[in-house]
Each structure stands twice: as C-alpha cells, then as structure tokens.
Amino acid sequence: MSTAFTNIVARSTTWTVLGLLAGLYAAQSVTGSMVQTALPVVLRDAGMPLDQIGYLAVLFLPWALKFLWAPLIDRFLTERSWILVCQVGIILCFLAATALPPQTHMAWLAGVLLVMGVFAATQDVATDSLAVRASDANSRGLASGASTAGAYLGFLIGGGLWLVVYQHAGWAVSMASMAGFVCLLTIPVFLSSGLAAPRERRVVGTHRIGLRTTFANRTLTQGLIFLVVYQVGIRMGSSLTGPYLVDKGIVLDMIGLLRGAGGAVAGFIASSLGALVVQTAGITRSIVIAAILNAALLAALAVVEFANTVSPTLAVGILLLQVGAVAFSFVALYAAMMNWCNPDQTATDFAALQSIDAILAIAAASVAGVLGKAFGYGWLFSASAAFILVAILLAPRTLAAARHGARNSVPEKVSKP
Template identity: 50%
Template sequence: MPAFALVGLYAAQSITGSMVQSALPVVLRDAGVALDRIGLLSLLFLPWVLKVFWSPLVDRFSTPRRWILMCQGLLALSYVIGAAFAPTTQLAALLPVVFVMALLAATQDIATDAAGVHATTRQTRSLASGASTVGGYAGFLIGGGLWLWVYARAGWELSMVFLAVAMLLLTLPVRALRIERPEGTTKRPSLRHSLKNRTLIRGVGFLLLWQSAVRLGAAMTGPMLVDAGFSLDAIGWLRGAGGMITGLIAAVAGTLMCRRFGTRSVLLSAGLGVGACCVGLAIWAVAPGALWGLATLQLSLSALTAISFVALYAEMMNWCAPDQVATDFALLQSLDAGLAVIIGILAGQIAQHLGYAPVFGGAVALLFCALPLVRRCMGKPLPPEISLNNVEIAE
C-alpha cells in the first residue's frame, strides 16, 4: 500500500477525535459555556475506550475497506447534520450527533488499523506505524486547527461543511484499497481468543508499563509552562505549531530509523532519551532556569515520544493474530486509552500535592522498569502468516 494512502487513512481517523477533544471545548468556552458543562465532553471519549467490545464485528463481517468507506461516508453525513445545531444555542441537540460521530470514528479507527496491518509485513510495519503518527498530526491540523480557523471566520455551519468535504476527500485513498478478509482460518474472532494469545498478553503488560511512564512524563507539561510564566500565546505556538512540526519530523525520522535499525533498538534509544528529558524537567522544576531551557526540554520530550511511539506501534501490530487483527489491536488501544485517563488523574493529584518534580521522577522510575523488558517483549517471532494474496492496490 502506498505510504500516502496510509497517511490519508490515519488523517481521516483522527479528524473527529481532534475536533471533539481539542477544538470543540474552545468553541464552547468562547461562547460562555460553563467549565463544568464543557468537562462533560470527556464522556465523548468513551467510544474509543470501549471500542474493543464491538471490534470483533470488524473481523467477522465484510472487509476493512468497506468498513472504512461506510464509516467515513456516515461521518461526512453526520457533519452536515451537525451543522444544523449550533453549540451556542442548541448544545443539547448537538451532543447526541457528536456522540454518533465518536462511535463512527472509533469504528473507523478499528478498521483502519486492521487495514494497516493487513497491507504490511513484519518488515514494513514501521511504515504503517509512521503513517499513523504522521496522519494523526495531519488529522489534528485539520480537525483541531483548520476547523477552528474556519469556524472563527465563517461560522458553525460552514465549518462543519468544511469537515464533511475534508472527510470525503480523505476517502479517495480508500478507493485504492482492495483488502479482503484473511484466508485460511475457521476461527471466529473474539476477545476470548485475544486473551489466549500469549504474545499479545505479554505485550499488554509491557504496553501498560511503558505507556504509564511516557504518559506520566507528558501529563503535566502544559500546566508546568503556565506556572513557569509562559504566556498563553507562547504556549499555543510551543505546543501547537512547534509541537506539530517537531512531532512530524520525529515521526518521519522514527520510521526511517526503525527501517534501518529495527524497532527494538529505536525504542531502547528513544526510551533513554525520554528518561533523560524527564530528569531534566524534574531538575528544572526544583531549580527553575531559563524559559528557553524548559521549552527545549519539552520539545525534545515530544520528539522522542513520537519516535518511541512509531517503534511501539509497529510492535503492537506484530503482537496481533493475523486472523483477528481488528479485535487484538482494539484491545491494546482501549487499554491504553483507559490508562491515559487514570494517569492523567494521578499526575494531577501528585503535582497538586507534591509538585512537578515527583511526577517526572515517577515517570523515570517506571521507564527504567520497562527498559529491561524491551528485549523480551519486542522482536518475537510471529505465528505463521495467513495467506493475504487478496490484498492489492487498485490500479
């Protein structure tokens, strides 16, 4: 599968999540909606946490291509319907529509990951992983950045039509896919089979430990900038444009490094770098220095996290059984999404009562518990590949 097709798929996958989780709260607050009501938007994240429970349906019925086409078409329609309900005056009517968007986007997420795995081999999984990260940033740019810009200048209705058009345009790469269901299996995909997959379960343990460290290290970086004295404009540039450019460059670099050195070596190196950045942030929290130093540490942390994610994502794909990729990968992502919520709450409590340094110190401790497990959990042989001779790209 051409790299541009994968990037397009993953960009479409992240548009809705970016709009719901990043841009819509800004719109609501600008309209004077109370913070406690805006906080309820976090419930819209539930489909991404719970998607594992309907992921076997994607493995059992039809093909990833058809699921993606269906979900993206319905998402475009949902955006048009949502245009009729301005959040400033009809929020109660809009929220059910947005929840349907979240359900469709989460299902699209399941099918897209399955398509990425089926269209690559173990040796080329880093391409799908890198495309996921690059596409995620592109989707964030559309759903979290450009959409907000269109809304500010053209209003709610046209901004939602803009998203519908963007989704339809990003459906074009899907038309090039010809991914059929895997051959050579009589097993009915289910979560029960996922729990019997030893490679996957070992990967789950490693994923939770590794991501606990990485997410804990990143959880309080935004509030830390505020308390350090950065203006909101500066934070917007640092975490918006600066973070996006850094992340995109890092994702491309991570893909190339995984192809050259392998995911295991890249994850080890990136993990050590993340640990070094967290140590630096802990020291800065105890003995504040120049603001440019803090900005450099945070951008470095963002870049190294992106590189580590490219390597980790590729291995997550390799842990999945070829005949139920959608189910296995959705299980990994749902656990990671639930972990993100828990770590975010925990980091806030630690920072509030003990300060920022213990947050970063805890991240370092968890990371150095995870690093020795990299060699054991990554690069393991896969089960025999199921025939996928019906995977092709349309001419």
C-alpha cells in the same frame, strides 16, 4: 532484467500502500486530536479547572471500548466499506456540532462528540486492520511510520489548525471547516480498493474470532505487560501539555500554531526517522531508545518546574522535542503491536491492544489532572518519567518474550523493502 523490473514494481507498490495508509490515518486522527488535545485548551481558556478538564477524557471512551465491536469488522464486509460509512458519520456529527458551542451547550456537545467518537473509533479499527494486512515483515516498520506520519497530519488539522480557526472565526465555522477537511480526507478511502488481499474464508468451527483467542495469544499478552506500564508514563506526561502552555501565558492561536504546525512537523520528521531506525536497528532496540528519550525530556520539564526557572520559550522547545519523541515511540511500538496480532483476526487483536491503551489514556489523564492541581506540573512530569523508567527495566524480559513467541511468524528485525 525481469528481476530488476519486478523489484521496481514491488517498491512502487510498497510506496503506494504507504501513501494510502498515511491518508487514511490522517482522516481518522482529525476527530481524536480535536477532542483529546484542542478542546481542553479551549475549555482551559474559558476558565475550567484542571481536574474537570482531566475528567473530560471520558469523551475518549469509544476508543477504549472499540474492542467490543471489533470482531464484527473481522467477520463482515471489508475494511474499506466500514471506513466509508464511518467517514460519513463523522462529517454529519461535525455539522451537528456547529450549533452546540461548549460554553452554553456542553452536555449536548458531549453527546454528539461521543457519537462521533464511536464512528472514529470504528474507523480506527478498520484502518488498523487494513494496515496490518496490507503490510508484511519486510514493510511493517515503514507501514507504522507512514501511519504515524499520517496521524500527525490529522493532528495538524484537528489539534492545531482548528484552534486557529476557532480563535478567529468562532465555534460554528470551526466545526464546519472540520467537516470539510474530513470530506477531503475521504479521497484516499476511494483509492484503497485492493490495498489488502481478501480474507481467507475459514471452515466453520476451525477458528473462533474473539477476545478469548486474543488473550490466548502469548505473544500479545507478554508484550502487553510492557505496553501498560510504558503508556501510563507517556499518557500522563502528555495529557495536560495544552493547559500547561495556557498557564505559561501563551495565547490560543499561538498554541494552535505550535501544537499544530510545530507538533505536526516534529511528529512527521520523528516518525519518518523512526521508521528508518526500526528498519535498521530492530523493533525492541527502537522502543528502548524512544523510551529513554521520553523519560529524559519529561525529567527535564520536571527539573525546570522545580527550579522555577522555566520560560515559555524553553517550555515550548522541550514540549516540541517530546512530541517528536512520542512520535518515534509510536512508530516502534505500533510496529511491535502489528507483529503481535493473529493474522486471522487483525481487527480484533489490534483493537484490543489499542482499547487497553485508550483506557490507560482516560485513567492517566484523570490522574494527571488531580496530580497537577494538587502538587503542580513538576510532580506530574516526575511521575510520568518514573513510569517510563520502570518500563525500560521491564523491556528486556517482556519484549524478549513477545519476540520469542512471534519468531516463527514474523522476524524481530524488519528488513528494508
């Protein structure tokens, strides 16, 4: 009887951890989703060319450079303290942005968004570290699923609801509302005390936290080969979906509802299903399944573009399915990335992986803008699908090598809690 009671308590604790992680990821994704997906839609509606919109991905630079200060989070304070400080910074930046509409103050707004990005990226590092340390081999797939589902809640707010508010109430009100949402999403941070055990203090000289240790991790470097090729395809295919819908004649508030509510629902369902697939099929198989789905959907978009038969309804339907496929992909890929991290420096290792992903996002968005303007959306989606197909061919070698390197510490197949 005592064993059964212990199992019930363990399951209750697991679901509490998952709920808190979902709330934390929702809070940190509001900013990134607004800058990366919603702002380009507003600028395209104002007449900005595709190539200039693509270059605005430089606002995502703090996420690319966060590995530079990630070791500080491993060395000082707690993840919870870092998250609280960053939340306050994000709120203040949103309030400052109320007076800086992009049509007339783009340069000043870019500066504020860049500072906001530093806060959001730092919060992301701390949250990722907390997620890795609060989960284990038995719950890593579920933790990744909860994190992705929470991120899509933030996407609903920052990437979708914000567009609706902006369309009907203007820039200042939309920025103030984002500050209010971040205030509400700070509540889970206060509940996160004790989510992960305190770090063990190492004897000075026995372990050096930093990027040299990160790239000496063979498990991580083998998985990184797949990550680079695969994410180039994903990022190129997703970077201009907002402007693509604008060019199909869909109005802003409808795009907000589709990419916000529709995208969040599709992402939430797919991430929940993805967590179950990872738990049962294993990480590597789940990644390959997600890659096949993404390649097929991008290829479908390319085919209808080349055939010149795409309708707004068909485009929206395929893109919603692709949102779900990307969410499924993130669950499996992030579970793998958690396993690649050295437990002594989770913030540094995970930040390095995500910084590389962010650098890829910036480069892919810039290339996508140029490619889309020069050759059209059909060739853009074709190139994206081709990169994913190459990644699928690399998966058996690169992911198997990473799995072999992690075998002594974390099993490949995540068992049910």
